[in-house]
């Protein structure tokens with residue numbers, strides 16, 4: 447593994463609390479105070495009711511595989527030792543239209559199936575950064 | 584809409600396409616623009632506006648203008664964005680001409696996508712794309728990886744097959760065999776396709792467009808002025824751009840519908856035409872899948888049946904809807920969208936040689952259908968009668 451060599455996320459003022467939670471191994475979503483819609487990625491305003499009031503709530507931490515890819519080509523040198531590796535597009539169980547990406551954990555890419563149930567696990571890169579991964583459950 | 588048929592394409596110019604141009608993107612731009620003006624029977628002195636798009640890798644109008652010796656620029660566009668805005672650049676130039684803001688615009692795109700700046704910034708730091716922070720740390724950044732996710736979603740929902748993707752690649756290569764400008768001119772079979780190596784499953788090498796060094800330029804002026812020039816004008820009958828959902832972050836939810844579905848009704852309404860009127864379609868083919876989803880979303884077949892439609896032969900040169908007649912980005916080369924417009928013009932002028940579609944009067948040319956960055960753009964072009 448070469449986690450520390452990977453591209454680091456370019457945090458912005460909307461996303462910093464989310465990444466700080468991931469570092470604590472917590473998976474959060476925003477919930478609109480106006481209409482209750484859950485949203486990710488973090489934004490300052492609700493796209494449904496336009497409310498600017500929102501809070502952070504824990505995500506269930508589970509979802510299903512909506513789509514995935516297995517990269518064989520080395521697009522980034524940090525991943526040279528990891529090909530072939532999978533990236534999952536996960537539909538969270540929390541509600542419609544909430545998706546996250548992440549690597550596969552706990553099995554190999556050949557085992558992935560559409561709608562496969564997965565749960566979030568956390569991989570520490572260093573003291574400042576952790577990443578979300580998804581393993582079958 | 585107000586500017587239907589008011590602006591026309593009067594000239595088209597290319598540089599050679601290659602894997603290493605050996606020159607700067609500025610030189611490529613100048614060569615393509617010069618060739619387009621020659622084609623139109625115009626000179627640099629006739630140009631008063633320039634338009635391009637870029638992702639930090641090309642030459643902006645205010646560098647090109649003095650380099651070419653254009654006396655004065657009265658309007659320019661330096662649009663940030665990739666293939667999804669490629670046709671919006673042409674549309675905005677048409678609006679500039681129709682409004683009187685510009686008299687003669689040259690739209691260009693100059694790109695050393697193989698030898699210098701590879702897409703997605705995978706050769707260096709991640710590209711400054713909004714929301715990349717939620718993907719790049721997982722090794723997910725390059726366009727084939729992005730489109731692999733979208734392709735797989737379509738396969739899951741509609742049963743689209745590897746063989747159907749392969750038929751897109753095979754059919755377009757057959758067209759490229761007839762195109763002297765194409766980078767890849769050796770015929771391929773479905774077996775060749777299935778034997779090509781994985782890039783990012785479910786996409787193989789032959790699903791991917793050709794990283795290309797090259798440039799292309801399009802001269803746009805008023806329909807009235809174009810009729811006084813030596814070549815037959817091609818009218819810009821429909822030009823729309825827009826979108827809504829961002830697919831990059833996954834908030835769009837359903838990857839199997841592209842932004843093309845959103846803009847298609849506006850496009851057809853502006854042009855006063857429908858899918859049944861299109862004689863030839865140049866559909867943005869960064870990957871085979873984008874052709875399949877656009878066949879559906881521009882209304883050529885029912886939703887979910889783009890794969891069977893492409894595999895039926897309907898999109899071959901002798902089919903009901905010839906698609907990517909030059910071989911497309913998969914086989915001619917990838918100049919980020921503009922070479923689709925140039926090929927559509929060739930077809931409507933009747934100068935496409937061995938790959939000419941007989942009697943082509945109306946062409947659809949499209950941009951990247953709105954994945955990764957929301958929004959897309961497209962043109963309907965008509966031969967002037």
Ligand SMILES: [Zn+2]
Nearest residue numbers: 478481492495
């Ligand atoms: Zn709300």
